[in-house]
Structure formats: structure tokens, C-alpha cells
Amino acid sequence: MMRLLFFLFLLFPVSAHAAELDYNNFSKIPVQHEGRVKPFDSFARIFLRGFNGHDSLGSMSADAWLAETLFDPAQAIERPLFRILRPELLNLPPREKKYYSYAELAPALQQKSEALQSLMKTDEKFWSEDQRELARLKELSISYEQLLRSFSFLLPLNIEPPHALAKELKITEERPFTLQEYSRYERRIEEKVRAIVRRKGEDPALYTQEEQAVARFAFNMQILREAGENSLLLRIVPGQSAGDEWFSPWALRQSGQGSPQSAAYINLWQEMANAYIAQDQKNWNETTKRASEYAAAFASKPKITLELLYNNWHPLTLSMGFYLLAFLGLVLYTLHGKSWRVPALLCLSAGGLLHIATIVLRILILSRPPVGTLYESILFVAMICVIVGVVIEAIKKDGTGILSGSVSSLLLLFIAQSFAEDDTMKMLVAVLNTNFWLATHVLCITIGYGWCLIVSLLSHVWLVRRAMGKETSDLTAIKTLSAIALLFTAVGTILGGIWADQSWGRFWGWDPKENGALLIVLWLIWVLHGNISGHIKRLAFIAAMAGLSIIVALAWFGVNLLSVGLHSYGFITGVAAGLGAFCAFELLLIGLLCWRITQRQKAAA
Amino acid sequence: MLAHHTKAKGRGMTKNLILLGMLLASILAYTWYDNGAHQKIGAETPRQQTVLQEARNFSSTTMAGKKFELSHFKGKAIVLNFWASWCAPCVIEFPQMLTLAKKNPDTVFIFLSQDDDLTAINRFIKKQGPNAHLNNVIIGQDKGMKIAQDLYNTYKLPETFLIDSDHRIAGKIIGNSDDWTGPDMQKRITDLALRPR
Numbered sequence: 001m002m003r004l005l006f007f008l009f010l011l012f013p014v015s016a017h018a019a020e021l022d023y024n025n026f027s028k029i030p031v032q033h034e035g036r037v038k039p040f041d042s043f044a045r046i047f048l049r050g051f052n053g054h055d056s057l058g059s060m061s062a063d064a065w066l067a068e069t070l071f072d073p074a075q076a077i078e079r080p081l082f083r084i085l086r087p088e089l090l091n092l093p094p095r096e097k098k099y100y101s102y103a104e105l106a107p108a109l110q111q112k113s114e115a116l117q118s119l120m121k122t123d124e125k126f127w128s129e130d131q132r133e134l135a136r137l138k139e140l141s142i143s144y145e146q147l148l149r150s151f152s153f154l155l156p157l158n159i160e161p162p163h164a165l166a167k168e169l170k171i172t173e174e175r176p177f178t179l180q181e182y183s184r185y186e187r188r189i190e191e192k193v194r195a196i197v198r199r200k201g202e203d204p205a206l207y208t209q210e211e212q213a214v215a216r217f218a219f220n221m222q223i224l225r226e227a228g229e230n231s232l233l234l235r236i237v238p239g240q241s242a243g244d245e246w247f248s249p250w251a252l253r254q255s256g257q258g259s260p261q262s263a264a265y266i267n268l269w270q271e272m273a274n275a276y277i278a279q280d281q282k283n284w285n286e287t288t289k290r291a292s293e294y295a296a297a298f299a300s301k302p303k304i305t306l307e308l309l310y311n312n313w314h315p316l317t318l319s320m321g322f323y324l325l326a327f328l329g330l331v332l333y334t335l336h337g338k339s340w341r342v343p344a345l346l347c348l349s350a351g352g353l354l355h356i357a358t359i360v361l362r363i364l365i366l367s368r369p370p371v372g373t374l375y376e377s378i379l380f381v382a383m384i385c386v387i388v389g390v391v392i393e394a395i396k397k398d399g400t401g402i403l404s405g406s407v408s409s410l411l412l413l414f415i416a417q418s419f420a421e422d423d424t425m426k427m428l429v430a431v432l433n434t435n436f437w438l439a440t441h442v443l444c445i446t447i448g449y450g451w452c453l454i455v456s457l458l459s460h461v462w463l464v465r466r467a468m469g470k471e472t473s474d475l476t477a478i479k480t481l482s483a484i485a486l487l488f489t490a491v492g493t494i495l496g497g498i499w500a501d502q503s504w505g506r507f508w509g510w511d512p513k514e515n516g517a518l519l520i521v522l523w524l525i526w527v528l529h530g531n532i533s534g535h536i537k538r539l540a541f542i543a544a545m546a547g548l549s550i551i552v553a554l555a556w557f558g559v560n561l562l563s564v565g566l567h568s569y570g571f572i573t574g575v576a577a578g579l580g581a582f583c584a585f586e587l588l589l590i591g592l593l594c595w596r597i598t599q600r601q602k603a604a605a
Numbered sequence: 606m607l608a609h610h611t612k613a614k615g616r617g618m619t620k621n622l623i624l625l626g627m628l629l630a631s632i633l634a635y636t637w638y639d640n641g642a643h644q645k646i647g648a649e650t651p652r653q654q655t656v657l658q659e660a661r662n663f664s665s666t667t668m669a670g671k672k673f674e675l676s677h678f679k680g681k682a683i684v685l686n687f688w689a690s691w692c693a694p695c696v697i698e699f700p701q702m703l704t705l706a707k708k709n710p711d712t713v714f715i716f717l718s719q720d721d722d723l724t725a726i727n728r729f730i731k732k733q734g735p736n737a738h739l740n741n742v743i744i745g746q747d748k749g750m751k752i753a754q755d756l757y758n759t760y761k762l763p764e765t766f767l768i769d770s771d772h773r774i775a776g777k778i779i780g781n782s783d784d785w786t787g788p789d790m791q792k793r794i795t796d797l798a799l800r801p802r
């Protein structure tokens with residue numbers, strides 16, 4: 001069946017691509033996806049990133065790729081789109097770049113269909129890595145098929161009705177034959193096929209050539225229609241009112257939600273498809289402009305503009321560049337003297353401003369506070385680290401702030417890259433979708449994480465300097481910063497309890513995420529009080545504060561790996577090894593530094 | 606010396622507390638603003654703001670061979686029904702709609718059939734008795750689904766558009782309604798004619 005569906009894409013003719021079309025208007029067309037309305041550009045990037053891990057396909061932009069997928073499926077399925085890291089799983093030929101086309105993937109998946117079917121009946125928890133990869137590829141191919149068929153009823157077909165049938169039903173040849181055209185005659189053709197079956201049975205060998213042609217034609221059309229009916233991804237048709245659910249072209253047909261307005265809009269898409277197929281620049285520009293203007297009336301224009309700005313501008317990448325420059329400036333400052341400190345601080349500040357701009361853009365686009373997902377929490381914590389770093393540098397003027405700000409943000413943004421693929425700026429699950437608690441509990445906790453990381457980093461600096469026999473500052477700064485970290489994490493944890501009480505009906509349930517938050521608070525209280533009471537001496541205090549990074553990493557990422565508790569929206573997989581390595585490295589580093597300092601102290605004594 | 610140190614420490618702490626207070630205040634201010642903004646969006650509910658869609662004009666021929674256009678009935682409320690004699694739910698609701706048409710002589714009931722065969726339509730009409738020949742009932746053929754599909758984006762049967770006297774679409778009934786003769790439907794039909802112009 002799947003093979004048949006795959007070959008049905010070949011029923012669409014391949015269009016000639018002469019000059020590159022302008023995708024500016026096309027990229028602006030609003031589409032509803034994952035619960036919010038976004039520009040086509042974002043939609044294209046999300047799917048392309050899912051298929052091949054990038055925002056573009058070689059020299060082809062995401063928008064150009066989407067247009068080809070929608071309007072020229074026969075060409076699209078030949079493009080090496082899917083990044084398949086273990087092609088041997090599907091008996092695909094090994095390839096240096098590991099990109100494969102749908103035309104290669106679909107038959108390979110077909111061969112594994114039985115294995116996949118039995119796999120789907122088992123619990124995901126027990127899947128091996130290979131099985132997970134297989135299931136992932138299957139899921140990707142289903143999404144891709146939906147995109148390919150989004151307009152399958154509008155696109156001209158490579159096949160035509162048998163001549164005699166066309167003559168009998170007076171099927172016009174003025175317009176290109178589409179599934180939409182077919183639906184005008186569908187009932188009569190089906191009646192004809194039923195009559196043939198009544199007369200001659202179900203074996204096509206008994207039919208005349210003409211009857212065979214009619215039966216084959218009707219069968220192909222039926223398969224094409226049935227396959228298209230499941231295409232629900234491309235929700236481009238706005239509902240009747242601004243707040244209503246949007247429909248994919250096929251869903252509109254199926255649900256009966258059509259209206260004169262949607263009919264005109266679908267006709268516009270038909271014109272757009274024709275312009276694309278003919279590579280007619282003028283009509284393409286005109287139809288894409290009209291479509292973006294029509295649907296924009298049902299969306300927020302400023303949000304669409306801001307999102308396009310966010311997609312094209314990449315402020316976060318720019319800020320990473322500045323952080324790197326700040327770090328290099330710091331190295332030069334250490335090697336060549338004071339004149340490099342100010343440029344380094346300026347770079348850190350410029351990066352910080354771009355980072356803040358990123359967060360502000362996301363707030364405006366999503367209409368909610370900046371932290372709702374793990375990825376967003378990393379971005380936000382990195383921003384806090386930079387702000388704290390700049391403030392520290394402005395006060396201390398010794399490079400410490402630049403070091404802590406640039407290193408922590410670079411490390412965090414580097415980690416964030418692993419989660420960036422899943423960052424589709426989607427709407428949050430119901431329990432999280434409350435601006436009050438996102439703006440209070442979540443921000444408090446993440447600000448606390450930021451302070452904790454700065455404390456840990458400064459403690460590392462202290463340990464390294466002391467281990468190298470250099471002068472170190474007193475502990476006042478670290479104590480003050482850790483007290484602030486304690487305040488934020490403690491208040492955040494209590495606010496989380498109140499939120500849990502409102503959402504789940506209990507203040508505290510010893511859930512791993514709750515325990516993680518509590519762990520940071522208890523760690524800080526223990527170390528600070530131990531130091532004040534004299535039980536924890538200076539070196540142990542600094543070592544414990546340096547180890548705060550481990551506690552934060554466990555509370556932030558580690559508890560999500562357990563996949564236990566009510567915080568299911570945060571569950572993650574695949575970072576256990578990295579987290580374990582980080583914790584081991586930190587323990588080893590802190591241990592070695594402490595050992596070295598003790599040795600020095602002994603030698604000095 | 607110690608006193609000076611303690612004083613400086615105290616000043617630092619005060620500064621930190623002020624900073625913290627400002628941060629918390631800004632979070633609270635944002636939350637307050639944000640909740641307000643959402644309430645505003647809620648207040649102007651899009652549904653209430655909806656501008657009703659214009660009904661697209663079309664021309665067709667009655668079974669008696671008389672040409673008509675939707676625009677001919679400007680000023681009158683219209684019930685536009687897409688049906689076919691082979692569609693079971695359509696067959697069920699058709700007589701009920703005729704009963705409703707009889708009760709509402711000022712509302713025009715347009716039935717557009719997707720039957721290809723005119724005799725099938727005529728045979729069906731014959732079975733409906735005198736109600737099918739009321740002055741406000743128009744039965745025509747939508748050949749090749751040119752009106753249903755191309756102008757009204759309608760693919761499934763039956764579907765009915767409720768069009769007010771300004772020829773704006775006030776509602777749509779997807780599938781058959783079992784309430785054509787009930788008080789709720791009567792109210793909707795009455796409201797159609799009464800909609801402020």
C-alpha cells in the first residue's frame with residue numbers, strides 16, 4: 001500500500017525550474033501550527049530542521065523547499081532531504097553526507113513495515129536505540145507525506161481520464177485535470193465501476209481494455225483522495241473568526257467548514273500552485289502577496305513581522321559571536337594588559353543586549369513570559385549569567401565578570417544547541433500555560449540557577465588561582481552572590497509549591513523536580529550556615545560552592561531523565577551520558593584543585 | 606575599622622535588597638500588565654467581532670426552466686441547501702425543510718441538487734407533494750458542483766447556508782438537522798429576516 005502511495009506522487013508532473021522565484025511574500029503567509037499562528041517561514045524551518053537538521057537544504061531556502069514540497073511533489077521526493085545517521089538500519093547505501101531522499105526512504109521503510117507494526121504495539125520505554133531511530137524515521141516520513149499531499153486535490157495530474165470516459169462524461173480539457181475536477185464526476189465514475197463489477201466480477205482480467213482503464217483510473221483517484229484526506233498539517237485556511245481553529249485544505253473539505261470566503265482563498269492557492277508550476281514570477285508574486293494579506297487579517301501582523309525578523313536575524317548566534325569575542329578580549333587582557341578589558345566588556349555587553357533582544361522577541365511572539373521549555377530556561381539562565389557578569393565587571397574591574405559572564409553563557413548556549421532542534425516555539429501544555437506562574441515561579445527559579453552558576457564559576461576561579469599560588473579575593477562576593485541565589489531559589493521553590501497546590505491540589509509531593517529544587521536550597525543553606533557557624537572552613541566552603549554546578553545540573557536536567565512524577569512536560573532522554581560526564585569532570589576538577597591547594601598550604605607551612 | 610566595615614556591608618546589603626525588590630516588582634508589574642492585556646483580548650472576543658461573509662452570487666435554472674440569480678432575492682432571507690436525491694440524510698430533511706418553508710413564506714428556500722440526472726430530481730420532487738411548489742421554494746440543479754464546490758467550498762451533502770436579508774452568511778448547518786420543524790430553527794429563520802441592516 002505504501003509503495004502504491006509513493007508511486008502516486010509520480011502522478012504529478014515535474015515542473016521546469018527556470019529562474020528562482022521570490023519567496024518573500026510566500027514566507028509571510030500565516031499558518032496555524034502547534035497551537036499558534038506563525039509565518040510560513042517558521043513552519044518551513046521547523047519541518048526542514050526536523051528532516052535534515054538545518055534551516056536550509058543546501059543552497060535552497062526553507063521557503064523554497066516548502067514551496068517545492070507543496071506544489072511540485074514529484075520533484076521534491078527526489079531531493080536528498082532526510083538525515084539518516086544509521087542508514088544500515090534500512091539497508092540504505094552508506095553515504096558520506098548521510099542525506100537520503102523520500103524516494104529512497106519510503107521503499108526502505110516499506111520493507112520494515114512488519115517490524116514497525118509490531119514495534120508500535122510495544123511500550124516505547126523498552127525500545128532500543130535502533131528501534132527508536134526506526135520509529136523516528138517512520139514518523140518523519142508520515143509528516144512529510146502529509147506535506148506532500150497538502151494540495152494534492154489542486155495540482156494538475158500526470159494522468160487523464162480514459163478517452164471514452166472523458167467523452168461520455170463531457171470532461172472538459174480546457175482546465176488541467178485535478179482531483180478537484182475529478183470530484184465533479186466521481187459519483188458517476190464510481191457508479192460505472194460498480195456496474196462493471198456487477199457484470200463481470202472483481203477480476204480485472206475479465207474486463208475489456210476500456211473497462212480496465214476506467215477501473216484503474218477510478219482506483220488511482222480513490223487512493224489519491226484517501227491518502228490526501230489525512231493531510232492535516234498545513235492549516236492555512238483561517239476559521240470563520242479570528243480566534244477559531246484553522247484548517248488544512250483537505251480538512252476543510254472533510255469537515256464541511258467551507259464557505260464562499262474559503263472557496264476564494266483555495267482558488268487563490270490554486271492560482272499560486274499554477275504560477276509555481278509555470279514558474280511565472282509575476283503571478284507568483286501577486287498570488288503570494290494576496291494570500292499573505294488575506295490570512296494576515298486573521299493573525300497578528302506585528303507578531304508575524306517580529307517572527308520573520310527573529311528567523312532571519314539570528315540574534316542569538318550574533319550574541320554568541322560577541323561572547324566569544326569577549327572571551328578572546330579577556331585572554332588578551334590577561335596576556336597584554338589593561339587596554340583589552342574595556343573592549344572585552346563592550347563585547348560582552350553587546351552580546352548581552354542581543355541576548356536580551358532575543359528573549360524580548362520571544363516574549364512578544366509567544367505572548368508569554370520567556371521560560372516555558374528546557375531550551376528557553378537555558379537561554380534565560382545564560383542571559384542572567386551575562387547580566388550578572390557585566391555587573392560584577394563594572395564593580396570589580398578585574399576581568400572576573402567578563403570571565404564568568406562569557407564562559408557561563410557560551411557553555412550554556414552551546415548546551416542549548418542540542419535542544420534547539422526541538423525549539424518550535426509551540427504553545428505550552430495546559431498546566432504550564434499560565435502567565436502569572438511562568439512570570440513568578442519559573443523566572444525566580446531560573447534566575448536562581450543563573451546566580452548559582454555564577455557563584456560556582458567564581459568559586460572555580462578562586463580555586464584555580466589559589467591552586468596556582470596566586471592571590472585570591474576574600475569570600476565576601478561569593479557569599480553575597482550565594483545568598484542572592486538562595487533567596488531566588490527558595491522563593492521560587494515556595495512559589496512552585498503554591499502553583500502545584502493550585503494545579504494538582506497538593507503543595508508538595510516529593511516529585512523529582514520538586515526534590516531537585518529543594519536540593520539546591522538545602523545545599524546553599526547547609527554550606528552558608530556551616531561556614532557562618534565555623535563548621536565549614538574556607539576551602540571546603542569554596543569547594544562546596546564550586547560543586548553547586550553539579551547540584552544545579554542535577555536539579556535542572558538530571559531529574560528530567562527519571563521520567564517520573566507530574567512534571568512530565570519536562571521529561572528528556574539522551575543527556576544522561578553528557579550529564580554523568582559533566583558531574584564526574586567537575587568532581588575530579590574540584591578534587592584535584594583542592595588537593596593541590598592543600599599541598600601548597602602544607603608546603604608553605 | 607570594624608564599624609566602618611559593618612556600615613559598608615550594611616550599605617551593600619541595602620543596595621542588593623533594593624535591586625531584588627525592583628526585580629520582583631518588575632516581574633509583578635509585567636504579570637499584572639500581561640494579565641490585563643489578555644483580558645483585553647478576551648473582552649473583544651473575535652467571534653463577536655466577526656464581519657459576516659457575503660454570500661457569493663450565482664445563477665441557475667429552476668426545474669421549470671426559469672433562470673434565477675441569488676441577487677434577485679436581495680432584501681429577503683434565504684436558506685440555501687445543497688442536496689441530492691441519492692443522499693439519504695438529504696432525503697430525510699427535505700420534507701421537513703419544505704414544512705418550514707410553508708411556515709415562512711417571506712424566506713426563500715433554494716435547493717440545489719447535485720444529481721446529474723434531471724429525471725431523478727423531478728421524480729423526487731413529485732414525491733414531495735404541493736409543498737415543493739410553494740412560491741418561496743426554488744429547486745435547481747448544480748451541475749458539475751460549480752456552485753457548491755467552486756463558490757461555496759462544499760463537498761459533502763447535505764449542507765445548508767442561512768443567508769440574511771443583506772445576503773450575508775449568518776450560519777451554516779453541516780449535515781442534516783433533525784430540528785427543521787422545531788422552535789429553535791424557527792427562531793433562527795425569523796432572526797435571519799430581522800437582522801439589522
